[in-house]
Amino acid sequence: MSHGYLFLSGxxxxxxxxxxxxxxxxxxxxxxxxxxxxxxLAMSSAWADDGAGVPNAVPPKGEHExxxxxxxxxxxHNIHVDVNKINCMYCHTYARRSKVAGIPxxxxxxxxxxxxxxxxxxxxxxxxxxxxxxxxxxxxxxDVPDFVHFTHEKHLKRFVFDNEGMSVDxxxxxxxxxxxxxxxxxxxxxxxxxxxxxxxxxxxANKGPFDCWKCxx
Amino acid sequence: xxxxxxxxxxxxxxxxxxxxxFHEYEHQWGMVVDLNKxxxxxxxxxxxxxxNNLPVVGExxxxxxxxxxxxxxxxxxxxxxxxxxxxxxxANIDAWIEGNPPAKKTExxxxxxxxxxxxxxEEGGQNFEQRVGFGGTKSEFQDFxxxxxxxxxxxxxxxxxxxxxxxxxxxxTPDGLNAxxxxxxxxxxxxxxxCPYRLRYFNFWSYYxxxxxxPLHMQLNPDLSVRDKGVMEKCTFCIQRIRVAKDKAKMEDxxxxxxxFSTACVQTCPTGALxxxxxxxxxxxxxxxxxxxxxxRGKTKQSKQNKELRGYRVLxxxxxxxxxxxxxxxxxx
Numbered sequence: 001m002s003h004g005y006l007f008l009s010g011x012x013x014x015x016x017x018x019x020x021x022x023x024x025x026x027x028x029x030x031x032x033x034x035x036x037x038x039x040x041l042a043m044s045s046a047w048a049d050d051g052a053g054v055p056n057a058v059p060p061k062g063e064h065e066x067x068x069x070x071x072x073x074x075x076x077h078n079i080h081v082d083v084n085k086i087n088c089m090y091c092h093t094y095a096r097r098s099k100v101a102g103i104p105x106x107x108x109x110x111x112x113x114x115x116x117x118x119x120x121x122x123x124x125x126x127x128x129x130x131x132x133x134x135x136x137x138x139x140x141x142x143d144v145p146d147f148v149h150f151t152h153e154k155h156l157k158r159f160v161f162d163n164e165g166m167s168v169d170x171x172x173x174x175x176x177x178x179x180x181x182x183x184x185x186x187x188x189x190x191x192x193x194x195x196x197x198x199x200x201x202x203x204x205a206n207k208g209p210f211d212c213w214k215c216x217x
Numbered sequence: 218x219x220x221x222x223x224x225x226x227x228x229x230x231x232x233x234x235x236x237x238x239f240h241e242y243e244h245q246w247g248m249v250v251d252l253n254k255x256x257x258x259x260x261x262x263x264x265x266x267x268x269n270n271l272p273v274v275g276e277x278x279x280x281x282x283x284x285x286x287x288x289x290x291x292x293x294x295x296x297x298x299x300x301x302x303x304x305x306x307x308a309n310i311d312a313w314i315e316g317n318p319p320a321k322k323t324e325x326x327x328x329x330x331x332x333x334x335x336x337x338x339e340e341g342g343q344n345f346e347q348r349v350g351f352g353g354t355k356s357e358f359q360d361f362x363x364x365x366x367x368x369x370x371x372x373x374x375x376x377x378x379x380x381x382x383x384x385x386x387x388x389x390t391p392d393g394l395n396a397x398x399x400x401x402x403x404x405x406x407x408x409x410x411x412c413p414y415r416l417r418y419f420n421f422w423s424y425y426x427x428x429x430x431x432p433l434h435m436q437l438n439p440d441l442s443v444r445d446k447g448v449m450e451k452c453t454f455c456i457q458r459i460r461v462a463k464d465k466a467k468m469e470d471x472x473x474x475x476x477x478f479s480t481a482c483v484q485t486c487p488t489g490a491l492x493x494x495x496x497x498x499x500x501x502x503x504x505x506x507x508x509x510x511x512x513x514r515g516k517t518k519q520s521k522q523n524k525e526l527r528g529y530r531v532l533x534x535x536x537x538x539x540x541x542x543x544x545x546x547x548x549x550x
Binding site for chain 2 (some may be wrong): 096147149153211212213214216
């Protein structure tokens with residue numbers, strides 16, 4: 001499945017968008033496209049998802065074994081992102097313009113699911129919520145303490161929109177820095193520690209601001 | 218930056234700008250307080266309480282100097298014998314109009330009988346007039362001649378509080394502010410001891426249960442934390458507002474515009490006595506006022522050409538290099 005994904009997703013093979021940052025010449029890579037592509041295929045899933053392919057970025061290191069959070073509906077991220085290739089920011093629209101990434105309103109779900117897969121049990125549950133005019137009470141998985149100021153928009157600006165050689169189609173690799181491989185999960189599961197050391201190591205490696213008051217409030 | 222910066226560049230913080238104590242600032246937030254315009258209404262102080270989740274500690278704790286007023290209005294009184302504040306103008310209005318106020322202090326009567334204030338009478342015989350001295354002869358204060366001075370953290374560039382912190386919980390930010398990191402503070406209170414302005418406030422208690430009983434906790438500002446006991450805190454020049462403005466400017470790839478935002482006290486002041494801005498921007502209102510009043514940073518004594526200019530900084534002789542400029546009050550005497 002992951003091989004198919006790599007072939008289908010345009011930017012990987014064709015535009016040279018995955019140039020490792022230490023190699024400055026894009027043309028050099030174009031010439032070696034076949035070799036590199038072979039390398040990708042061999043490494044496939046591990047390579048594409050741990051964020052190592054994002055140019056001008058050092059992915060933060062750190063592992064965490066988070067608890068499974070039971071959600072009202074077992075939302076399958078993998079079907080949406082991995083199989084159907086929906087961009088993270090299609091549903092989490094606020095990520096690029098506010099502090100929080102945002103949970104989509106039920107109307108956004110129903111925009112598709114009025115017609116798609118209406119016979120599946122999860123969608124039937126969703127439709128129940130929709131008809132009751134009640135939002136599913138999603139539970140927060142990735143939370144930082146109240147004394148921490150974190151903005152999604154600035155991180156996306158740094159790693160996606162202002163990042164040369166990075167395309168918005170591959171935003172999930174940047175999300176994976178802190179959220180792990182959500183596209184392989186059903187409901188999100190905390191796999192990164194999201195503590196101060198985790199943040200500080202990444203800020204150090206990527207030359208982020210290092211002032212206490214940037215994050216502590 | 219923070220700890221690493223403090224350790225490597227420690228000595229730079231102890232010197233004025235002319236001695237090479239230069240720090241490359243992104244911004245230099247500064248303030249101007251025009252005491253001519255200040256009417257002592259305390260609106261700035263109230264705004265500060267609302268904006269910064271400050272607890273109202275109550276009368277008893279206030280009496281023990283445990284009030285958490287990050288911005289306080291200090292009162293100063295003219296000397297009682299000083300002309301012409303020793304007489305009621307209403308009683309001698311003719312003499313005042315003619316220009317000779319009576320030299321002798323007249324006996325003053327209460328301006329409001331205590332029966333008007335039944336709710337304020339205290340048990341045990343001591344009434345409101347005696348306690349507060351509301352215009353009566355037993356007044357603790359004079360009827361006239363009060364001057365007001367809003368006092369907030371002076372955000373010194375050679376701050377005395379910074380080097381004494383054993384855990385570097387207070388440090389200098391690239392914005393030229395004295396930061397206080399609540400998570401790092403261990404409550405040694407050395408900083409407050411060392412502050413010549415007495416502008417650091419210590420949480421002797423956990424106030425959140427008393428100060429914001431439900432549903433008042435809904436009014437708390439989510440942009441900054443509610444401090445618990447054992448932590449020092451102080452005016453931050455509304456860092457949460459600065460942060461929002463800087464984030465917005467960065468998202469739009471521009472610089473912060475002067476007047477785009479201001480601190481809560483500045484926003485609230487009804488007479489416009491307070492002005493806030495970036496002193497690195499030569500076009501900002503704050504820098505213009507500083508240069509107009511010929512007050513310069515990094516000096517322990519100003520060399521003004523024009524002695525009539527009103528600008529001064531509080532206790533600048535101590536080489537604290539404060540960021541707040543006060544414009545002296547001018548009164549007819």
